[in-house]
Amino acid sequence: MSGHRWTWLAGATAALVVALGWSVATAKVKKPIDWVALNPAFAGATFVNDTETCRTCHDDTMTPYAETKHARAFAVNPPAGTGECESCHGPRSKHVENPTAELKIDPASRARTTVCLQCHEGGARLGWKAGAHQSNDVTCSSCHSVMAKKSAKGLLVKATLGDTCYQCHAEVRADGNKMSHHPVREGRMDCASCHNAHGATPGLLVKNTLNETCYTCHAEKRGPYLWEHAPVRESCANCHTPHGSNQRNLLTAKDSFLCLSCHSYGGHINLPRYNRTSNPYGNGCSNCHVSTHGSNHPSGAKLTR
Ligand code: HEC
Ligand code: HEC
Ligand code: HEC
Ligand code: HEC
Ligand code: HEC
Ligand code: HEC
Ligand code: HEC
Ligand code: HEC
Numbered sequence: 001m002s003g004h005r006w007t008w009l010a011g012a013t014a015a016l017v018v019a020l021g022w023s024v025a026t027a028k029v030k031k032p033i034d035w036v037a038l039n040p041a042f043a044g045a046t047f048v049n050d051t052e053t054c055r056t057c058h059d060d061t062m063t064p065y066a067e068t069k070h071a072r073a074f075a076v077n078p079p080a081g082t083g084e085c086e087s088c089h090g091p092r093s094k095h096v097e098n099p100t101a102e103l104k105i106d107p108a109s110r111a112r113t114t115v116c117l118q119c120h121e122g123g124a125r126l127g128w129k130a131g132a133h134q135s136n137d138v139t140c141s142s143c144h145s146v147m148a149k150k151s152a153k154g155l156l157v158k159a160t161l162g163d164t165c166y167q168c169h170a171e172v173r174a175d176g177n178k179m180s181h182h183p184v185r186e187g188r189m190d191c192a193s194c195h196n197a198h199g200a201t202p203g204l205l206v207k208n209t210l211n212e213t214c215y216t217c218h219a220e221k222r223g224p225y226l227w228e229h230a231p232v233r234e235s236c237a238n239c240h241t242p243h244g245s246n247q248r249n250l251l252t253a254k255d256s257f258l259c260l261s262c263h264s265y266g267g268h269i270n271l272p273r274y275n276r277t278s279n280p281y282g283n284g285c286s287n288c289h290v291s292t293h294g295s296n297h298p299s300g301a302k303l304t305r
């Protein structure tokens with residue numbers, strides 16, 4: 001009885017996965033590669049397809065590897081044909097007979113990336129080949145560690161996602177220490193809240209435009225408003241910087257200077273209470289123009305309510 005029930009459940013789950021179009025990576029090599037093209041030394045080699053053979057010499061490497069997501073997934077569902085280790089390391093019959101490093105694939109080469117894309121093309125990596133990382137020779141191994149588990153999730157090379165990125169983007173860490181910043185260092189969000197490291201959008205953002213990215217969390221800024229403020233629709237980056245600022249509210253400049261970069265004094269009679277950049281009202285122009293992002297008030301045309 002219970003056997004039937006589980007079979008049904010497995011079938012139903014599979015049907016659901018298909019119906020919803022979930023792209024769960026399976027151990028199946030979706031896109032087999034030509035190993036000889038990656039390294040001519042593979043010519044004539046065949047797949048040993050037996051991890052116990054590898055263990056006779058590589059037990060030290062295989063012990064930490066056993067904790068990784070790959071080892072766990074492959075224990076249930078090993079890659080057909082190639083076997084587990086050789087799905088990433090290529091056919092190794094010649095290596096088993098004469099163990100040298102001649103079959104090595106340079107971790108910094110795009111060829112190594114091809115190895116991973118056998119199973120991971122598509123999904124979040126749909127745009128990988130056109131993205132800023134690929135075109136700057138950043139490879140999967142720059143961010144991912146596959147032989148040992150070093151992060152709680154994502155098989156990253158460092159313990160945290162931020163540290164993985166700071167290897168190359170140290171200036172973003174410095175920005176995160178400024179007075180006003182998104183709560184990345186507090187652990188309430190991370191770089192992946194706004195970026196897809198595998199993507200191809202401008203700025204590797206999770207959405208196609210900067211504003212769409214911001215609206216995922218600041219939905220109220222999307223409007224539409226009865227009285228729009230043109231630069232807000234155009235780009236939040238007209239006034240804000242994403243990673244950190246020494247001005248309040250992640251502003252690119254003290255707000256009176258910011259406003260005056262586009263608005264001359266013309267709008268006001270030239271009285272200090274309007275136009276002084278370091279005015280006594282504290283927050284400069286937004287002391288009176290409280291609805292900088294747009295107003296829904298019938299008389300909010302000048303963004304003062
Ligand atoms: C008889 C012992 C032996 C067996 C069996 C063996 N290896 Fe090796 N392997 C070595 C030695 C020794 C090295 C280091 C070679 C060097 O640095 O010159 C090595 C290096 C490697 C490397 C790093 C260099 C490279 O070629 O990329 C990988 C990966 C590797 N082995 C994978 C495997 C896999 C997978 C298996 C099982 C199919 C396996 N080995 C079976 C002895 C062995
Ligand atoms: C998902 C792909 C993948 C699988 C599966 C995999 N490896 Fe690796 N292996 C790599 C990559 C990439 C490196 C380069 C170093 C790194 O990223 O950690 C590597 C490095 C190695 C090395 C050389 C460096 C070291 O740690 O000593 C050996 C030996 C090795 N692997 C053996 C194995 C064996 C044995 C298996 C099977 C139990 C295996 N690998 C499974 C991708 C893989
Ligand atoms: C033979 C197919 C195959 C190959 C080749 C392969 N992977 Fe995977 N990978 C998988 C499977 C299966 C999973 C587990 C998916 C799951 O459970 O959601 C996985 C999971 C992952 C994860 C997610 C880990 C986590 O904690 O969620 C990362 C990152 C990853 N692989 C990176 C790589 C990299 C980098 C390479 C190349 C060095 C590579 N993979 C090569 C099949 C493969
Ligand atoms: C610039 C850094 C970086 C590079 C390069 C990179 N990744 Fe990732 N990858 C990440 C981060 C960050 C995550 C998200 C981890 C998390 O959310 O915990 C991730 C997640 C993943 C996952 C699991 C989630 C998913 O999308 O399925 C897989 C699989 C993966 N990467 C494969 C790859 C492969 C294959 C390559 C090379 C083509 C690659 N990555 C290159 C940073 C990178
Ligand atoms: C191995 C070095 C390296 C690592 C690690 C790395 N990057 Fe990059 N990243 C680069 C290079 C090189 C460029 C392209 C040149 C530039 O814009 O600085 C780049 C560009 C970018 C860009 C700008 C893209 C554009 O279109 O202007 C973003 C955003 C980015 N990386 C985010 C990340 C995130 C998030 C991580 C961590 C998950 C990360 N990077 C990890 C090297 C790296
Ligand atoms: C709140 C959203 C957000 C978060 C969180 C975030 N970024 Fe960004 N990042 C952006 C935006 C927006 C841009 C500008 C993109 C553009 O101009 O096209 C950007 C640009 C970048 C660039 C390109 C160079 C630059 O400074 O303009 C890099 C590199 C980068 N981010 C890395 C990171 C890293 C690393 C993290 C995590 C520590 C991170 N970002 C966290 C939104 C974010
Ligand atoms: C993943 C969610 C998320 C995304 C995406 C996001 N933010 Fe935020 N934002 C937050 C959180 C959380 C805070 C902190 C709110 C708090 O402390 O109560 C914040 C705070 C702010 C602040 C106020 C900072 C301060 O010093 O008080 C500004 C300004 C801001 N975000 C602008 C942006 C802009 C511009 C974008 C797009 C580039 C963006 N945000 C994208 C979550 C997000
Ligand atoms: C014309 C300049 C300007 C533009 C463009 C702009 N902002 Fe602002 N933003 C400000 C100012 C000024 C403040 C401080 C407001 C105050 O103190 O009353 C602020 C404050 C914020 C805050 C924190 C306070 C709050 O209202 O929640 C968030 C979040 C924010 N902006 C998000 C965004 C987003 C998202 C965009 C793009 C859709 C955007 N801003 C575009 C000027 C701008």
Ligand code: HEC
Nearest residue numbers: 229230231238255258259261262285286289292301302303
């Ligand atoms: C990037 C340029 C830019 C910045 C920065 C900017 N604005 Fe504007 N603002 C505009 C444009 C463009 C309009 C639309 C003008 C029009 O319709 O004639 C506008 C309209 C306005 C209006 C309505 C004017 C009218 O004639 O109805 C007010 C009030 C205003 N802005 C206040 C501010 C304040 C306060 C700040 C600083 C927080 C600011 N603006 C920053 C470009 C900017």
Ligand code: HEC
Nearest residue numbers: 256259260263267268273274275284285287288289302304
């Ligand atoms: C003491 C409050 C106050 C301060 C401070 C203030 N404004 Fe105004 N502003 C107003 C009011 C009220 C109006 C509407 C006047 C009207 O409708 O005739 C206005 C109108 C405007 C207009 C629209 C002018 C037009 O032609 O209709 C602009 C642009 C503007 N302000 C920009 C600014 C800028 C830039 C600053 C900072 C340098 C600033 N304001 C500071 C109260 C203020």
